[in-house]
Structures are given as C-alpha cells and as structure tokens.
Amino acid sequence: MRRHRPLGRTPAHLGVLSLLVGSLSLIPVSTAQADSPLAFANPSFEDGATDDWTFTSGHSGVASNNPHSGSKLVYLDQGSDYSVSQTVTAPKGGTYDFSGWFAAGGDGGRLVIKVNGTAKGSAAKIPSQGLYNKQTVSRISVKKGDEVTFEVNSSPNGWVNFDDVEISPSAPNDPRISDSDCEGNDCATLQEMFGWAKAKANSWVRMPGSTGPINADEQNTGGTSTGTYSTTYWAGYPFRSDFYLRDVAHQVVGAHLLGLDKENKTMLKAFAKSATPSNTYDPYWAINFDAKTPASIDYHSSSEFVRELPAPFELVQKINDAYTWTGNSAYVNDSTLSGYVSNTVGSAGDTTGPFIKTHTPAGPVVDNGGVPIPEATSGWIFAGTATYNEGSGATLAQAGDAVGSQYQAYLAAKNLAKAGGDSTNAGQYSKSATSLYKRFNDSWSGDTGDTTAGNMVRAYDTSGKPVTGWGNENSWFMPLKSIMKPGTRADNYLSYIDTQAASDSGPSNLEAVTYLPDVFQQHPDVTVNGSTGRDTAWKWMKHIYSKIGDTHSTGRLLNGDYPEVSFTLVGQIVQGLMGIQPDAGNNALSTLSQLPGDISSLQVSSIPVGSGTVTLKHGSATDSTLSNTSSSGSYRWTAKFLGKHKSISVCGDSQKPSYGKTTDGAAYTYATVTVRAGKSCHVSVGNK
Secondary structure, rough: OOOOOOOOOOOHOOOOOOOOOOOOOOOOOOOOOOOOOOOOOOOOOOOOOOOEEHHHHHHHHOOOOOOOOOOOEEOOOOOOOOEEEEEEEEEEOOOEEEEEEEEEOOOOOEEEEOOOOOEEEEEEEEEEEEEEEEEEEEEEEEEOEEEEEEEOEEOEEEEEEEEEEEEEEEOOOOOOOOOEEOOOOOOOHHHHHHHHHHHHOOOOOOOOOOEEEEOOOOOOOOOOOEEEOOOOOOOEEEEEEEEEHHHHHHHHHHHHHOOOOHHHHHHHHHHHHHHOOOHHHOOOOOOEOOOEEEEOOOEEEOOOOOOEOOHHHHHHHHHHHHHHHHHHHHHHHHHHHHHHHHHHHEEEOOOOOOHHHHOOOOOOOOOOHHHHHOOOOOOOOOOOOOOOOOEEEEEEEEHHHHHHHHHHHHHHHHHHHHOOOHHHHHHHHHHHHHHHHHHHHHHOOOOOOOOOOOOOEEEEEOOOOOOOOOOOHHHHHHOOOOOOOHHHHHHHHHHHHHHOOOOOOOOOOOHOOHHHHHHHHHHOOOOEOOOOOHHHHHHHHHHHHOOOOOOOOOOOEEOOOOOHHHHHHHHHHHHHHHHEEHHHHHOOEEEEOOOOOOOOOEEEEEEEEEEEEEEEEEEEEEEEEEOOOOOOOOEEOOOOEEEEOOOOEEEEEOOOOOEEEEEOOEEEEEEEEEEEEOEEEEEEEEEO
C-alpha cells in the first residue's frame, strides 16, 4: 500500500538508505527466443560478477555495501575512464526506454545506450546524490538482431553505484509542446516540466512477458515467488512489485495520454475481477505485476485486507474515464467491468447493489433519510476505513472523500449505461446521483447558511458526531468530485483548502499534493485567495515540480521517483490546462481554456481521443484551433469560451453563439463544429 505505514530506515553503517526491489522484474531472459522480451542478464547483480557484464579491471565490480535492492550492486571508482557494460542481441524490434538506479559521490557519471556500437542516447550526468535515483534514456529504436549495449561510465568527481537495470517499451504516444507552441513567462517551466513528466512516467511501464518477483516489498525483498508480468505500469512505491488501486485511479488519464490504454484496461479489469462476494465486493488494494495476485503486504485473508471506501467508487469513475477517452466498447460491454459497476452502485432492479448493501449496516450511525451511504466501523485499514486519509485521528464512519467518490461513480455509471443503450439504468443512476447530491448539500455537510469554511462537515465519526476542520483527502475530495453546490460556501472552502494545504497541516508526502492541481482545475474560475482557480492549480503544479529532487517523506527515494507525480503532471498539463473533455464513444470532445495568466498561448499536439489524435491550440482566452490529425474519421468539437460573448466565428464564418454554464455557474459561449481528418478549424468569440 502506498501510505499505510512508515517505512523504517536501514542501519547507518550502510551509509545510504537501501531501496528494495526496484527492478528485480528483469531477471535473466534468453534473447535467443524470438518471442522473448528484450532484457539484460543478471540485471540486479544478485549473481555477482558474471560473464554477462564487462568491468574495468580494478576499478569497478560487484559489492554488497549499498544495494538498491537485494544484496548486491555495481560500483565504479572515481575516475574518467572506467565503465561497466553488457551487450545483448535484440530478439525483436521496438522502441525502448532504458533505466537504472544510481547513487554517486560526485557529478559526472553517465548512462549510455549503444546500438551496434554507436551511442544512440545518454541520460543527463548522474547527479551527486547519496540516495538512489532512477535515470532513464528514452525512446531508443532497435531492430531485430541489433546489438544493444547498456553502459555506465565513471565520474571524475566521485564514486558511482548502480543497480537494477530496467527496460520499458516506449509509450505508444508522445504528446508534444514545441518551443514555438507556448507563449508567456512560464513557458520554459512548462516545457521542462512536461518533458520530465513524460519521460519519467514512461520509465514505469513494465515489460510484458518479463519474469520477476511476486510479493516483493520491504518485508520480502526478493518476493515470495516469481511470475510472468502482464501489460502494466508501476503505480505505488517503486520498491514493491505491485500496482495500487488508489494510484492507478489517479494515473489513468496521464497513462492514456501516453498511449498506455492496454495497461489501463489490464489493471482496471484486474481490480474489477477481484471484487468478489468473499471479499465483500471490495477490490484488492494492490495487485502484483502479473495482474492477478494480491500484494501479500496488503492482503492477508478475505477478512483482513486493506480497503478504503472511496476506492471502489473511484474504480467505477475511472472505468468511465477510460471509456470517454478511448471509446473502447469493452468498458461498456465486458461482463467483468459491467458486473463490477452494477455490483458497486446498483442497478434499476437493485438500486443499492451488493457493495453498498454489504457496507451499510441495518442501523447506520448516520441517518441519511433513506439515501444509501456506506459506512466503516474501524480506523484500521485491514478492517476497512471510510477515508483515504489514514492519519485522520478519529475513527470515521462516513467521510467526504468517499461520499464525493460515490457521487461521481453514479454519474460514471449513468454515462456507461447510456453508451450501452440502457436508458432504464441510466435513469436510475441519475436519480441516485441527484439524491446523494441533495442530501450532501442540504444536510450531510452541515448548515448551508454557515459559509465559514472551517465549519464545513467533512466526515462523521463512529458515534455519529460530525467532524469539521481540516481533513486532507476528506476535505479536498469534496470539491474535487464536484459534490459541493456552487456558491459562496464552496468558494470559501476552496480558499480554505489552498491555505491549509500550504500550512504545516498539509500533506507531508508529495504524491498526496498531486491532487491539488486537479481540485483547482475542476474550479478554474472560482476566486481562490485572490487568484483564479486555474492560476492556483498552476501554482501547485509548479510547487510539485520544484520538489521532485527532494527526499520523499519515507526517506527511501526522491519525490520524482514516486510514479504518481509524473503521471498526474502529464494529465494536468494536457487535459487540465487545455480544458479537454473527451467523448470518444461519440467521436466528440469539448474544450475550454484553463491556461493560467502566465501562459498566454499554448498548443499541444498528438492528443489521443478514440482511435485518432488531435492538436489543440488556445491562442488566447477567446480563440481556439482544433486540428484533426487522424488518418480518417471526424470529431464533433464543442469549443467553449468563458463569458457571454455577442459573436462567434467558426472556421471563418460568423454564427449565432450558443450559451451555457459551467458546474460552478460561470457563463460560457460555445459553438459545435465537425472537423474531418486532416482538417483544422479556428473558433473565436467577440463582443461586436
């Protein structure tokens, strides 16, 4: 699990904190078999100084004093001409990312990838950093039969340690922001951030078909067995051999934008399949990279495993998110996925569904007037808690992050039902969402006449007492999931979140902070402590990026080596700043610029929607251009602009403008146009 217990430090005599199973997934795989994945032998050096690796005699070798995982590592002495390398023959062609974990006593070492003896790419100079950090060389093209060399060169300024060689298939999609595609004071920061986030996120993709440990964690550094890894990516601590539901939910959009749709589907379906009656319809909290085995550190038995009430509802929402971005009908029709949705949020024939029934006692702690809201009875995660906030103090029965997630799950189920032509269930989910929204705003969240942010009810404890004040996730998930009615009370609460998150009461782990840009991008035009929501979101994105080189709260890794950080920045830049709402099942999308004040113009290319791609440019707050860069097909594009404008120009022609309102009640002007493959359309508004 990602946050449920502090991770202890290793003995001081090791000199550096010892990370655990970073990449034991790539144990030796024969390259003689054409269907084998590309891999280097002895990638974690647990077999010692084998013939597979070539060492500079006397100045490099295998040691055991400071491993990143397992018990061994490679060292290079200080100097200019020492190296460690291995060359393998590629069993098949492809484009790959090559990574390793490095610690160094001085700047200047380098990771170099060669193909047929020629250097094709190198990582930035390995920094002087006592804590292991992941370095990657991205997007190296390899043909079948090519000789591929992984080479680490020494530093003239200090020793170099490295461990755990990894190979990832490069992401199928590469959204881009070129130098000429951004205007404004913060463009350099944005481009640097985007480049880092894409490369780092891609480095977490698992090589399908590779063999690696199962149940590897800080308690079982070598795992309890081995298995074949499926089409997955890392989502959670990089020293565990599994992916986590909460992390996957937050990484789905960023993963899609990189083209990792197979990985998303494999992982979402694995969680859905695990929500069995014996598990009280709760999905596993974490699953190994084989996409079937629960992580032993979080699953002890069907009565003792980690579960938190927001997660099952978030899984419903993310199944729908994957559908709206890809249009893949499996998200609607697959029996495992559709069965999970109906089991979690009910259906017209069983409006609560077995999950809500199982988690709602006959005599609930909180009387919600017949509106079903699941409850927890424990503060122990292995018995099930009401919230993601594992340090909440009080034992909570209901919490705002679970209630908000339940609301979005109903809306997601409604959309999936509509996509499947099931108007009956779509109508039922709509009614359930409306009832929960009304209950939350009329009574659950406290006196709606009191606009004091700190008095907002964000949970109820197991005695039925309302809980107010700051609650981290159970505070910020309420506006994140748009369950709060727009108005002064909600606006004040957003300012309260911004203030509290920046204080000593804010989250100590950076991956928790990654939700804050999402919160404010959901409310881009609300005034937050004197700034717009979109400017506040950008402020938090810059804060997150500024911390990637800092030591993580566990003391075991750098912040930037927590996967959620990079994946979420990809999503927040493309979907967030560009304000894209996809509807791939209907070959449609809408846009509404959410650029902050310091970025006046931005274009992002190769944005995947359905089976095609688009390029989107916001030239200002009043003009946007969509280019359909697909090889075939059309998109119905709804171009939105804040404010009620008198005129609108669509593809060079004046039209009568249409008007609508955002979820926060802000007016916008819009037009809808069909953009065919290979064509572009520019839409702008004015007041003439």
